[in-house]
Amino acid sequence: MDAATIAGLLADPARLKVVAALALGAGTIEEVAAASGLPLRDVALxxxxxxxxxxxxxxxxALALRTERFGAAARAAAESAPPPERLSSDPAENAVLSTFVRDSRLVSIPAQRSKRLVVLEHLARVFEPGVRYPEREVNALLAAWHPDVAALRRYLVDEGLLTREAGVYWRSGGYVDV
Structure with missing residues (x-):
């Protein structure tokens, strides 16, 4: 049984309620009906x-949930999943980035400065060298990564990766892909 089959079975609200009632300890059709609030007929179907x-x-x-099927499907899905995308060719940087970046989003801003620098240098690559960005555009680019754009903007400027003058920003540090 695969994860897609399980998801398909649980996509129906009545079946989901039956599984929930069984997981919570119901063991007969009558107990499932009482726990789920469903009519006996719907529980039976x-x-x-x-x-x-x-x-x-x-x-x-009598009904029993086969919980081992969930774990087996999850393990099979994890084994068949493609490996996560490498965000850096440097293993140490990649380890930091994979901790804080998921699906091209920053899940949190690292508190430790060394890790924050790795993340900020990664974010700085969003800005093209030589291009001037109004603050509104900087905010839009950073909002795609994390909702706290003010903190990210401040960190990028404080670490010398962006420079700000009269509400206009430009890239002034970090590595540049050539």
Whole structure:
């Protein structure tokens, strides 16, 4: 059983309620109906579909959730997932970036300066050398990474990666890809 099959089985609200009731300890169709607030008929139909799908063991009115199927599907999905994208060719930088950057978003701003510098240098690559950016555009570019654009802007200026004058910013530091 794969994760997509499980997701498909749980996409129906009645089946999801049945699984939730079973996970919380209900063991019969009647107990599931009481716990889920569903009519007995809906519980029976959902239980039949879940049993055919392999998520529930059904023995008359007794039901048991096959929880091991969830773990097996999660492990199989993790094994078949492509490796995470490398954000840097330097292993130490990549380790820091993979901790703080997920799906091209900064999940948090590192408190430790050395890690924050790695992240800021990565963010500075958004700005092209020689191009002047009004503050509004800087905010828009940084908002794509993290909601606290003021903190990111301040850190980039404080670390010499951007320079600011009269509300206009330009890249003044960091590595440049050539």
């Amino acid at each position: 959902a239980a039949r579909r879940l049993a055919r799908g392999g998520l529930v063991h059904r023995d008359g009115h």
